[in-house]
Amino acid sequence: MDPTLEPLARSLREAPVVDRDGYEYFVHGVTDGVPPVEPAVLQAVADGITARIDLESVDKLVAPEAMGIHHGTALSLASDIPMAVVRKRSYGFPDEVAVHQETSYGESELYLNGVDAGDRVVLVDDVLSSGGTIEAVCDALEAAEAELVDIVVVLRRVDADHESVSRDVTSLLDVRVRDGAVEVLE
Structure with a gap:
């Protein structure tokens, strides 16, 4: 495992x-x-993303409300790239x-503002589980005629059914829930 991600994995x-409702959800x-997000975890997220994604030609970061916001903010501060929030x-x-x-x-409605046609964007979110949020945001970006450079999530649940996601998604860590506990896969 990338040593910069150890604070995230440990937590x-x-x-x-x-x-x-029958879905094993980790908190x-x-x-x-x-609990509150520790600064070391947010720093690990920003460092992990910048190490994996080419941000050189990105115009905007796009983060869905609510839990993509703090990861997008950490990355925006680290990269000096503006961020648009997809709101509810x-x-x-x-x-x-x-x-x-x-x-x-x-389920809910999502609303994209602040992304223009031709903008090169990276979508940043907390977790890929069902893929519903990512698919909805990608649909909105396509409707706005933005260019999706990459999709990155902090966590990918490998025990969840995200076959509905038809796009490549980069994750910092892959996790699953087994016997009532979160396992971080190496």
Whole structure:
């Protein structure tokens, strides 16, 4: 494992797992903001992404509300690239793009603003589980005629069904839930 990711891996191994209507959901600062996200973990996320993704020609980072925001913010500060947040509420701007999101544990509408046609963007999110959020945001980026350079998630749940994701996704760590505990795969 990349040594810069050890603070993240260590904190994941201690994360509690709860049942959300039959779905084993782990609770962690990266994915829920509970417990608070330690600065060393956010630094590991920013360092891990910058080591894996070519950001040289990227115009904007795009992060979905709510849990992509702090990872996008850490990366924006590290890279000096502006960030657009995909919100769960409409502002009614003329170029706003609305899309429907369905995940393993809920659904909602998402609204993209601040991304222009031709912008080269990297989508940053917390976890790839069902793939519903990533697919919805990618649909919005296509509707905005932005160029998707890369998709990066902090965590990929390898025990979840994310076959609906038709795009390549880079992850910092692959994890699964087994016997009520989070396992970090090497």
